[in-house]
Amino acid sequence: MTSDSPVTRVLANRYSPGGAPSLDNFKVVSAPAPTKDSLKENQVLVRSLYLSVDPYQRGRLTGATNNYIPCYELNKPITTDGVAIVEASTSADISEGDIVSSRIASWETKSVVDVATLRKLPTGTIENARDFVTVFGMPSFTAFVGLTTVGKPKAGETILVSSASGAVGQIVVQLAKACGLRVVGVAGSEDKVEFVKSIGADAAFNYKTCGVFTEAIKQAAPEGIDIYFDNVGGEFLDAALTNINFGARIISCGMISQYNVKSADETYGLKNTFNILTKAAIFQGVRVSRYYGTPTEDEFMAEVGKLYKEGKLQYRIDETTGLENAPQAVLNLYDGKNFGKSVVKV
Amino acid sequence: MTSDSPVTRVLANRYSPGGAPSLDNFKVVSAPAPTKDSLKENQVLVRSLYLSVDPYQRGRLTGATNNYIPCYELNKPITTDGVAIVEASTSADISEGDIVSSRIASWETKSVVDVATLRKLPTGTIENARDFVTVFGMPSFTAFVGLTTVGKPKAGETILVSSASGAVGQIVVQLAKACGLRVVGVAGSEDKVEFVKSIGADAAFNYKTCGVFTEAIKQAAPEGIDIYFDNVGGEFLDAALTNINFGARIISCGMISQYNVKSADETYGLKNTFNILTKAAIFQGVRVSRYYGTPTEDEFMAEVGKLYKEGKLQYRIDETTGLENAPQAVLNLYDGKNFGKSVVKV
Numbered sequence: 001m002t003s004d005s006p007v008t009r010v011l012a013n014r015y016s017p018g019g020a021p022s023l024d025n026f027k028v029v030s031a032p033a034p035t036k037d038s039l040k041e042n043q044v045l046v047r048s049l050y051l052s053v054d055p056y057q058r059g060r061l062t063g064a065t066n067n068y069i070p071c072y073e074l075n076k077p078i079t080t081d082g083v084a085i086v087e088a089s090t091s092a093d094i095s096e097g098d099i100v101s102s103r104i105a106s107w108e109t110k111s112v113v114d115v116a117t118l119r120k121l122p123t124g125t126i127e128n129a130r131d132f133v134t135v136f137g138m139p140s141f142t143a144f145v146g147l148t149t150v151g152k153p154k155a156g157e158t159i160l161v162s163s164a165s166g167a168v169g170q171i172v173v174q175l176a177k178a179c180g181l182r183v184v185g186v187a188g189s190e191d192k193v194e195f196v197k198s199i200g201a202d203a204a205f206n207y208k209t210c211g212v213f214t215e216a217i218k219q220a221a222p223e224g225i226d227i228y229f230d231n232v233g234g235e236f237l238d239a240a241l242t243n244i245n246f247g248a249r250i251i252s253c254g255m256i257s258q259y260n261v262k263s264a265d266e267t268y269g270l271k272n273t274f275n276i277l278t279k280a281a282i283f284q285g286v287r288v289s290r291y292y293g294t295p296t297e298d299e300f301m302a303e304v305g306k307l308y309k310e311g312k313l314q315y316r317i318d319e320t321t322g323l324e325n326a327p328q329a330v331l332n333l334y335d336g337k338n339f340g341k342s343v344v345k346v
Numbered sequence: 347m348t349s350d351s352p353v354t355r356v357l358a359n360r361y362s363p364g365g366a367p368s369l370d371n372f373k374v375v376s377a378p379a380p381t382k383d384s385l386k387e388n389q390v391l392v393r394s395l396y397l398s399v400d401p402y403q404r405g406r407l408t409g410a411t412n413n414y415i416p417c418y419e420l421n422k423p424i425t426t427d428g429v430a431i432v433e434a435s436t437s438a439d440i441s442e443g444d445i446v447s448s449r450i451a452s453w454e455t456k457s458v459v460d461v462a463t464l465r466k467l468p469t470g471t472i473e474n475a476r477d478f479v480t481v482f483g484m485p486s487f488t489a490f491v492g493l494t495t496v497g498k499p500k501a502g503e504t505i506l507v508s509s510a511s512g513a514v515g516q517i518v519v520q521l522a523k524a525c526g527l528r529v530v531g532v533a534g535s536e537d538k539v540e541f542v543k544s545i546g547a548d549a550a551f552n553y554k555t556c557g558v559f560t561e562a563i564k565q566a567a568p569e570g571i572d573i574y575f576d577n578v579g580g581e582f583l584d585a586a587l588t589n590i591n592f593g594a595r596i597i598s599c600g601m602i603s604q605y606n607v608k609s610a611d612e613t614y615g616l617k618n619t620f621n622i623l624t625k626a627a628i629f630q631g632v633r634v635s636r637y638y639g640t641p642t643e644d645e646f647m648a649e650v651g652k653l654y655k656e657g658k659l660q661y662r663i664d665e666t667t668g669l670e671n672a673p674q675a676v677l678n679l680y681d682g683k684n685f686g687k688s689v690v691k692v
Binding site: 237258267276 | 625
């Protein structure tokens, strides 16, 4: 691709308030490439390397005005966490060839961006650039924040992890093992269950074939659940609540089972909240963005970085090649077609 | 009543797993009075003065084996918190005339009890004996524990309190005001609403006549809810969840709206838990028994005692006279016929 080849952009095409999103929510277009001559002060021209694909994107395509993150603007590029290489710069801080990350990376093959939105990555090589949207990415940091600030694990306790092979779950499984917990993982296929065991889970089961959730959890954790790291919400969360021990901590990190309901009427109604009361349990939502730029982020980089460098942390990645295929990668999240952290290699 | 008059006892007569309890769950009987000659070592003969009547008693009459407190034993006396006067003692620590409290006081006009289950009250006069099942009783301590350990109030925040004229709620309202919070109370009659305002609530409404809960809450607290002290669960809790601010704390103290459901199918399904996730809120159950005998209990006695002695704390009591009327006092809790903390004057 030369500097004047057209760029590919993925735009938000329309909102769908309920139900599953479709390819029609996105529009893949071709546009003239931005040039370095168009740079204003403190801007850079970047070429995208990797873009993150995350479940929260569903909410940004609903058109809802009460979202916790604003909806994508129609006819503007989708944004997520991303990593890019700098091709031209008008900034003194960032130079051509630097690798940069952004929490609002545009889904474009090339973009002009303000340096204020960028972070120059300490290890500026293309080879490990992907780490910053995978093992050190937002979902991984979310796992760390949820486990440490809400879960407060104590060796010997039992943790239940749903979506245990997913972007967040696989980190939770491994960090929990490192803390000396008994880990029970839940995933949506036999392959995923095997993977979850291979990264250290003491027990794991396939929620699609396990039968009654409450019984499956009880069988996998007869000693009861001290921590439940919830990525799914809905019926499985309700079943987990029937198995919690006194003083349990429930980390509410995601509710993927509920993101595609067609209307509020179809939202699953949680029946077992009385157990939260009687067990003096905590059910707490995690918003990782609160911890950006705090000492918790440094702790995360240190602890996860150490495990990773020592080869004690695996991170399974589901890589899609080509920005034009990114919309399908988003859709795959909601029926569990991805296996591991979903990223697009641009 | 002379020492050989027969005593009145209220026994658990039968369990009813679902639906509203009835007088038939209790049996009022007459029995020969225990005498001081029957005392073994370290026992006392006590005459009951006041017995607490509390919503959690419903659960103890269900026959369920998975309760957080065991069910009442059939054909044995009901127990709750109570205050009594000692008529005879074989203990060196407790003497005739002492006022004692118990967390497992039998619903009997006179009882023989082990001194190990008793606490000698520091102010041993009949006149203020009632305080120990009312303003200094278990529900009042629950209010303190919930507000301080989960609510963590900050001046200027807004708290919503359900059952705000009840045993727990009226203390929450007044402690919250003392912390500089804006207080919104909810109760089930116009009289109760007026009372809630009279003890300091900035706004209050009648949930039976307010229309759509979500809208009523929004109107009373347009700035949103930072703390919700929940005594009711169910639909009102769900509505409160739609009005919480970022970082809200929800104290789950009771779910009286759900105690008399006929079956699990009828249990209200909570739909708005996604707000807990997106608002990084905390929903936490309070079990006051964890704090018995801890420094938190001393803090409670000091803080609430100070407000009470200074005349800055009101505590409305719904007193029933005569142990034989205690079963009806229990039933009255579930349709809101009580107004204030329910106690039986024996």
